[in-house]
Amino acid sequence: MANRAPHTQQSTEQLKQDLNHLTQTIEELVNATADDSRSNIKEMRERAEKRLKETRERLESRGERLYSDARDSIGQQADACDQYVHDNPWSSIGIAAGVGMVIGMLIGRR
Template identity: 75%
Template sequence: MANHTPRTSESTQQLKEDLHHLTQTVEELVNATADDSRSNIKELRDRAEKRLKDTRERLEARGERVYGEARDTVTQQAEACDRYVHDNPWTSIGIGAAMGVVVGMLIGRR
């Protein structure tokens, strides 16, 4: 999981930058409406719409990538557990029995 930290940090930084740019453009749009300069408002509105669209696309792409990475990690962990159980069946039975005893004791206390 340690190998995901740089990517997560990079994604977080990119998200912050995207949101900062979007916020900046919206602020410019709000300030421009105070001037009531019609050509300036249209230009800033177009920029805000483009940045909003770009940010939305990036967020969707990141969400899909993070989902894929999480799915792959879970699959790898499940495969590792399966291999362990096949390689160590008696140990696995012992662990399962111990967990059953612990859960039984916890339920019995209620």
């Protein structure tokens, strides 16, 4: 887990930079439209579209990485739980019975 912290911080910083660049480009586009110079508007629009596309691709990539990391982590946790149950069957039965009793009592109160 400690290994993921620098990666997460780096991703957060990159996201901040991407959004900052996109914001600057949009501001430039807004300022360019105030001039009503057709060539200037076209150039700013192209830059804004390019940065928007780049930012979208980076966000999608990060989302896919986060999904993959979460899926791997859940898989590892499920494997660890399965191993615990195999190593400690009676403890697992006791825990399951206790949880079942608590849930039964909570449902019974309704």
